[in-house]
Amino acid sequence: MNVTSRRYANADVLHVEGRLDQDTCTEFTGKLMSHVESNAHDGGAIVLDLSKLEYVSSAGLRCFMLASRKAKSQHGRIFVAALQPMVKEIFEISHFNLVFQVFPSVREAMGAVGAEASAAFEKG
Amino acid sequence: MRVRFWGTRGSIPVALTAADIRDKLAQALVQASGRTFESYEEAHAYAASELDFNLTHTFGGHTPCVEIEAPGDEYYVCDMGSGARPFGGHVLARQARKPAVVNIFQSHVHWDHIMGFPFFGPAYVPGTTIRIHGVHAVLEDAYRMQMREPCFPVDFTQLAAKIEFVKLEVDKPQKVGALTVTPHLQLHSGDSYGYRFERDGRSVVYSTDSEHKLENRAEAEAFANFFRDADCVIFDAMYALAEAISVKADWGHSSNIVGVELCQMARAKHLVLFHHEPANNDATLEGLLKEARRFEELTRGDQALKVSAAYDGLEIDL
Numbered sequence: 123m124n125v126t127s128r129r130y131a132n133a134d135v136l137h138v139e140g141r142l143d144q145d146t147c148t149e150f151t152g153k154l155m156s157h158v159e160s161n162a163h164d165g166g167a168i169v170l171d172l173s174k175l176e177y178v179s180s181a182g183l184r185c186f187m188l189a190s191r192k193a194k195s196q197h198g199r200i201f202v203a204a205l206q207p208m209v210k211e212i213f214e215i216s217h218f219n220l221v222f223q224v225f226p227s228v229r230e231a232m233g234a235v236g237a238e239a240s241a242a243f244e245k246g
Numbered sequence: 247m248r249v250r251f252w253g254t255r256g257s258i259p260v261a262l263t264a265a266d267i268r269d270k271l272a273q274a275l276v277q278a279s280g281r282t283f284e285s286y287e288e289a290h291a292y293a294a295s296e297l298d299f300n301l302t303h304t305f306g307g308h309t310p311c312v313e314i315e316a317p318g319d320e321y322y323v324c325d326m327g328s329g330a331r332p333f334g335g336h337v338l339a340r341q342a343r344k345p346a347v348v349n350i351f352q353s354h355v356h357w358d359h360i361m362g363f364p365f366f367g368p369a370y371v372p373g374t375t376i377r378i379h380g381v382h383a384v385l386e387d388a389y390r391m392q393m394r395e396p397c398f399p400v401d402f403t404q405l406a407a408k409i410e411f412v413k414l415e416v417d418k419p420q421k422v423g424a425l426t427v428t429p430h431l432q433l434h435s436g437d438s439y440g441y442r443f444e445r446d447g448r449s450v451v452y453s454t455d456s457e458h459k460l461e462n463r464a465e466a467e468a469f470a471n472f473f474r475d476a477d478c479v480i481f482d483a484m485y486a487l488a489e490a491i492s493v494k495a496d497w498g499h500s501s502n503i504v505g506v507e508l509c510q511m512a513r514a515k516h517l518v519l520f521h522h523e524p525a526n527n528d529a530t531l532e533g534l535l536k537e538a539r540r541f542e543e544l545t546r547g548d549q550a551l552k553v554s555a556a557y558d559g560l561e562i563d564l
Contacts, residue, residue, distance in 0.1 A: 147461050180507055181460045184460075212541065215538075216486060216503050220488060
């Protein structure tokens with residue numbers, strides 16, 4: 123599992139690659155929570171680019187839930203984008219699509235974050 | 247062995263309302279529109295084979311009570327939820343006035359798991375022997391307390407049956423009548439215990455009122471070992487996963503998805519979703535079953551896992 127990030131205005135885009143399960147969730151939670159604590163507050167956002175995420179288990183989904191709770195408690199936001207078909211179906215089966223705002227692409231998620239973040243993303 | 251479900255609902259009994267039945271009937275009529283049936287049997291066959299389960303059945307309303315039928319004269323039953331009332335009727339009818347020996351295995355003493363006992367007919371029949379097996383120190387007190395004035399008019403001491411309380415040891419296989427039984431500690435308010443029943447190379451696990459935190463590898467592996475190669479795992483699947491780990495985290499229950507994951511880890515053969523949320527109607531429960539089956543398909547390794555949802559009246563032969 124590999125995580126890289128890039129910042130656009132008040133949003134961090136995290137690119138998540140590989141499998142998110144019992145074996146990788148602890149490491150991933152550490153990385154995700156560090157971004158949430160530093161940037162998902164007072165209107166700031168995390169956009170999870172899951173286009174390279176191959177699989178997510180219940181333990182992996184729990185990482186997203188922990189991050190979402192933390193972000194909400196500090197008035198931040200988390201968006202999920204670009205899910206592969208299998209991960210998208212797992213989100214639906216587990217009802218996570220009812221908890222998270224899921225976007226077809228990172229561009230559309232950035233649009234939901236706000237004009238400044240969206241413009242910074244378009245600039246590249 | 248045969249598993250017979252007398253009560254499958256969690257927390258509190260529920261009943262279909264007149265509106266629920268009218269709605270099912272109306273939907274069935276719409277689906278059958280244009281069809282004609284020459285006989286009751288023909289209509290029955292159509293309903294059984296072509297209509298959705300949630301239109302022709304109900305998952306049922308009694309709280310947990312699951313019978314494990316094994317060779318011999320004794321009865322084995324997990325929990326005394328409100329399903330204990332019809333189970334008691336079954337025992338009395340089958341015994342035909344001959345006193346019964348009933349072995350109860352108590353997951354824990356929350357009310358939905360003991361509330362049927364005051365209505366368990368055999369408890370009022372002289373000569374009946376009831377052995378209540380469990381691990382909780384408070385087991386006997388809980389049974390006596392719920393039958394005390396002013397909550398119930400018949401005191402526990404007035405019951406005609408001979409009633410014994412038997413303390414079981416955790417994680418130790420113990421012989422009870424025709425079965426070998428192993429209790430295992432589960433995460434639930436006040437603790438709960440799952441039971442693994444084995445006989446002649448067949449096994450069934452009753453694991454309800456149990457929350458799982460699968461990010462904890464040791465916990466996950468301990469449960470996978472408890473479920474290992476089981477022919478049937480009756481599993482607390484009260485919620486969808488998102489609910490179970492968000493607003494209802496730490497409520498002591500689990501989800502259909504975690505049930506699939508643990509059974510796959512354990513290489514169990516048949517997962518039975520159990521302890522249904524009382525707020526869920528039949529269509530929602532059927533939806534949760536379909537989602538669990540699809541998740542199993544998506545994540546299947548080299549062994550398929552059969553997934554069912556328990557309903558009052560379901561029987562599974564092992």
